[in-house]
Amino acid sequence: MREMNTDPKTAEAIRRRAEELFTEHQQAIFKRTDRMFAVLMGIQWVAGIVAALLISPKTWAGPNSQTHTHVWVAIFLGGIVSALPIALAVTRPGHASTRYVIATAQMLMSSILIHLTGGRIETHFHVFGSLAFLSFYRDLRVLIPATVIVAADHFLRGVFWPQSVYGVFAVSSWRWLEHAGWVLFEDTFLYIAIKRSASEMWDIAARTSEIESLNEGLESHVVERTNQLAATSQELEKEVAERSLTQEALRASEEQLRQAQKMEAVGKLAGGVAHDFNNLLTAIICNSDLTLRRLEHEDPLRRNVEGIKSAGERAASLTRQLLAFSRKQVLQPKVLNLNDVVVETNKMLRRLIGEDIDLLTVLEPSLGQVKADPGQIDQVLINLCVNARDAMPTGGKIIIETANIYIDEEYARRHLSVRPGWYVMLVVTDTGCGMDAQTQERMFEPFFTTKEVGKGTGLGLSTVYGIVKQSGGNVWVYSEMGRGTTFKIYLPRTDQVAEQLQVDNAHDESPMGTETVLLVEDEEMVRRMAHEILLMNGYQVLESSHGAEALDKCRQHEGPIHLMLTDVVMPQMSGRELAEHAAPLRPEMRVLYMSGYTDDAIVHHGVLDEGVAFIEKPFTPNTLAHKVRAALDAGVAASN
Amino acid sequence: MKFTKARILLLVVCVLWLSATGVGVGLLWDYENTPGTASAAPAQWPEASRLRRSADGATLVLLAHPHCPCTRASLGELSRLMAQAEGRVTAYVLFVKPRGFAVEWEKTDLWSSAEAIPGVRVVRDDEGVEAGRFRAATSGQVTLYDREGRLLFSGGITSARGHEGDNAGRAAIVSLLHTDEAGLDETPVFGCPLFAQSDECQTGKEVGHARDEH
Numbered sequence: 001m002r003e004m005n006t007d008p009k010t011a012e013a014i015r016r017r018a019e020e021l022f023t024e025h026q027q028a029i030f031k032r033t034d035r036m037f038a039v040l041m042g043i044q045w046v047a048g049i050v051a052a053l054l055i056s057p058k059t060w061a062g063p064n065s066q067t068h069t070h071v072w073v074a075i076f077l078g079g080i081v082s083a084l085p086i087a088l089a090v091t092r093p094g095h096a097s098t099r100y101v102i103a104t105a106q107m108l109m110s111s112i113l114i115h116l117t118g119g120r121i122e123t124h125f126h127v128f129g130s131l132a133f134l135s136f137y138r139d140l141r142v143l144i145p146a147t148v149i150v151a152a153d154h155f156l157r158g159v160f161w162p163q164s165v166y167g168v169f170a171v172s173s174w175r176w177l178e179h180a181g182w183v184l185f186e187d188t189f190l191y192i193a194i195k196r197s198a199s200e201m202w203d204i205a206a207r208t209s210e211i212e213s214l215n216e217g218l219e220s221h222v223v224e225r226t227n228q229l230a231a232t233s234q235e236l237e238k239e240v241a242e243r244s245l246t247q248e249a250l251r252a253s254e255e256q257l258r259q260a261q262k263m264e265a266v267g268k269l270a271g272g273v274a275h276d277f278n279n280l281l282t283a284i285i286c287n288s289d290l291t292l293r294r295l296e297h298e299d300p301l302r303r304n305v306e307g308i309k310s311a312g313e314r315a316a317s318l319t320r321q322l323l324a325f326s327r328k329q330v331l332q333p334k335v336l337n338l339n340d341v342v343v344e345t346n347k348m349l350r351r352l353i354g355e356d357i358d359l360l361t362v363l364e365p366s367l368g369q370v371k372a373d374p375g376q377i378d379q380v381l382i383n384l385c386v387n388a389r390d391a392m393p394t395g396g397k398i399i400i401e402t403a404n405i406y407i408d409e410e411y412a413r414r415h416l417s418v419r420p421g422w423y424v425m426l427v428v429t430d431t432g433c434g435m436d437a438q439t440q441e442r443m444f445e446p447f448f449t450t451k452e453v454g455k456g457t458g459l460g461l462s463t464v465y466g467i468v469k470q471s472g473g474n475v476w477v478y479s480e481m482g483r484g485t486t487f488k489i490y491l492p493r494t495d496q497v498a499e500q501l502q503v504d505n506a507h508d509e510s511p512m513g514t515e516t517v518l519l520v521e522d523e524e525m526v527r528r529m530a531h532e533i534l535l536m537n538g539y540q541v542l543e544s545s546h547g548a549e550a551l552d553k554c555r556q557h558e559g560p561i562h563l564m565l566t567d568v569v570m571p572q573m574s575g576r577e578l579a580e581h582a583a584p585l586r587p588e589m590r591v592l593y594m595s596g597y598t599d600d601a602i603v604h605h606g607v608l609d610e611g612v613a614f615i616e617k618p619f620t621p622n623t624l625a626h627k628v629r630a631a632l633d634a635g636v637a638a639s640n
Numbered sequence: 641m642k643f644t645k646a647r648i649l650l651l652v653v654c655v656l657w658l659s660a661t662g663v664g665v666g667l668l669w670d671y672e673n674t675p676g677t678a679s680a681a682p683a684q685w686p687e688a689s690r691l692r693r694s695a696d697g698a699t700l701v702l703l704a705h706p707h708c709p710c711t712r713a714s715l716g717e718l719s720r721l722m723a724q725a726e727g728r729v730t731a732y733v734l735f736v737k738p739r740g741f742a743v744e745w746e747k748t749d750l751w752s753s754a755e756a757i758p759g760v761r762v763v764r765d766d767e768g769v770e771a772g773r774f775r776a777a778t779s780g781q782v783t784l785y786d787r788e789g790r791l792l793f794s795g796g797i798t799s800a801r802g803h804e805g806d807n808a809g810r811a812a813i814v815s816l817l818h819t820d821e822a823g824l825d826e827t828p829v830f831g832c833p834l835f836a837q838s839d840e841c842q843t844g845k846e847v848g849h850a851r852d853e854h
Contacts, residue, residue: 055712059709060705060779062736062834062835062836063738069671076664077668080664081664084654084657097650118713118802118804119803119805160669161669161672161673164672167805168807168808168811
């Protein structure tokens with residue numbers, strides 16, 4: 001066998017397969033030859049009978065005749081000799097025993113035919129023909145019984161009836177070997193032929209096995225390569241899909257960034273305007289308030305001044321919303337439970353939305369805490385509900401839900417500025433007209449409104465957006481035209497314990513005091529107003545227009561200075577810096593900051609530092625009086 | 641090898657088959673090699689014979705049954721013998737015709753075969769008269785007399801029943817014709833009984849004076 005494959009395992013497998021194929025081929029030959037001999041046996045049997053009937057049908061004894069013994073021999077002995085090989089060839093083809101019986105029977109049949117034909121020399125060729133035919137088996141062992149039968153025939157007849165074989169009555173005891181020799185002579189050629197044939201069969205089996213192995217290898221290689229290609233294709237498809245998703249996410253992120261930058265820009269603009277506005281509005285509101293205090297109830301100017309004050313307050317409200325949107329307002333966050341906020345505002349909300357709209361609340365009993373400015377959260381709820389109301393002119397439902405939710409890495413990765421973790425979700429859903437994509441894209445922009453002129457400021461959702469973002473949360477909107485809108489607000493969950501919400505009672509009476517207050521304000525209008533209010537409330541006032549002057553006052557004033565009321569954003573020296581410089585000079589002096597918007601002086605990311613007293617511009621005289629009194633009292637309490 | 645029931649059965653069947661065929665072949669061999677009734681031919685040419693003995697050389701007489709298939713081999717051997725004799729012998733083939741048979745009953749293929757042998761005269765022997773004179777009992781019986789009428793040989797010229805081929809009888813006659821010497825002067829005769837003495841061709845087991853030697 002040629003060893004084409006150097007792998008020992010494969011070579012062994014090929015050799016085994018070759019053996020299988022060789023055996024299969026051999027078996028096929030055995031079976032086929034068995035069948036051929038079965039047919040031949042039948043033919044020979046019939047031929048023997050025919051020959052007997054033709055050559056020696058009867059035997060005679062004088063005038064008497066009867067069937068010749070040869071006829072009976074042909075029928076019965078021929079039948080017996082043929083029967084078993086035919087039966088075995090039919091029932092047990094391919095078995096070695098079948099071949100040996102056939103070989104034996106074939107040679108016996110030669111003997112019978114020779115006798116039936118009167119020992120004609122021509123019939124002796126049947127012996128050699130039979131040997132040749134037996135070689136069809138390509139099995140050397142088959143020749144053995146055949147040769148033995150022929151040799152035994154000659155040997156035994158040579159012993160008992162030598163004349164019948166050799167034509168003489170006495171022969172050498174080895175004479176039988178001459179006859180057997182000729183048979184062996186033929187056997188030699190048959191041996192060579194069989195060996196060559198078997199060798200060729202083995203070659204064919206080996207080649208077939210190798211071809212099968214190659215085909216198998218080729219097929220498995222093709223399958224393997226196909227699988228690899230399929231895997232690569234899948235990988236590519238996955239990569240393309242991932243790339244597509246990434247591009248989509250990138251586009252969304254870019255859009256979010258663009259939107260955020262736009263909002264930031266608008267916010268900065270609004271914040272800058274609001275700062276100056278607040279100073280102006282402080283002056284307007286306080287002046288009108290003070291004027292109203294001095295006017296008699298029946299004074300015809302009272303209505304005008306009240307109008308001025310009202311307009312100032314509305315303007316202040318707008319400014320607050322602008323600041324809220326631009327995240328420049330000062331938050332005073334507390335740990336709170338959003339369920340409490342919802343419950344607290346429920347009554348007011350029902351009043352706001354009217355009777356045509358059902359307000360449903362679905363609150364999570366085990367809701368987590370958040371840290372936020374409760375007033376601002378009120379504002380968020382109010383703005384969203386008012387928006388929802390305006391989207392349902394013919395009535396509908398507003399559902400307020402709360403829930404705990406975990407934002408995973410995957411979600412956070414796909415949304416800009418969202419961090420993974422636990423959040424508390426506040427959901428406001430309406431069954432209103434919904435928003436189209438264009439509206440959704442612009443809904444948080446300040447002054448963008450779909451309402452009629454005069455019905456909306458365009459600051460409601462902007463405020464919501466600003467408050468939520470400033471509180472470290474996120475807001476997401478899902479809206480379908482004609483079906484409604486859902487706002488989802490996610491605020492970071494905190495483990496701190498919620499504080500009891502305190503209702504901010506209106507301060508009707510301005511508290512009085514006699515302490516000395518150092519007033520520092522660069523804006524003259526505000527400084528004068530504050531000065532006047534403080535004086536009205538009984539305080540001693542030292543006035544400065546900037547930080548350096550205030551420090552001088554601290555050094556030069558001989559009496560105690562109980563409180564420094566200072567603006568935060570001032571040129572040259574901020575209120576915070578002033579407080580730091582003044583502290584060594586007047587360690588007992590309390591500080592009350594006032595500002596229209598935040599910067600990093602006293603707040604960080606819009607959140608007021610712990611323990612810092614603060615009054616937001618624009619304020620009213622009464623508010624200022626309360627804040628001053630509270631700051632002074634806090635100092636007393638602390639010193640006690 | 642496991643001896644399962646099937647294998648044992650197969651073995652038994654094969655043994656029985658071999659035995660049966662062995663017995664059958666043995667009987668066949670015995671039949672083929674059993675000679676006919678032995679008879680002692682007259683030592684001198686029977687004077688009563690209608691056949692004319694050759695004065696120049698030997699005279700051969702073969703007694704045959706015209707329907708005996710075994711005799712076909714004897715005629716074949718006679719043909720070879722005549723070829724080998726090279727004219728040194730006058731040969732007669734007498735076909736015994738029993739009484740009561742139709743005309744030309746004796747004219748069989750054997751008659752034709754005998755006629756076809758050069759130098760052989762074919763004669764009908766009604767009721768076996770001549771056969772009786774030569775004391776022949778089995779078809780294929782050959783007697784050979786010299787020019788003086790002395791018996792040289794008596795017996796068959798086949799090696800077995802109906803079996804052509806080299807045989808001691810032919811060899812002895814050829815030798816006598818060429819050298820006046822023969823290894824033996826009697827051989828067994830294989831053929832059908834010329835007369836109704838038994839059912840089979842072989843009617844007796846006694847072999848005349850056949851010598852078991854070279």
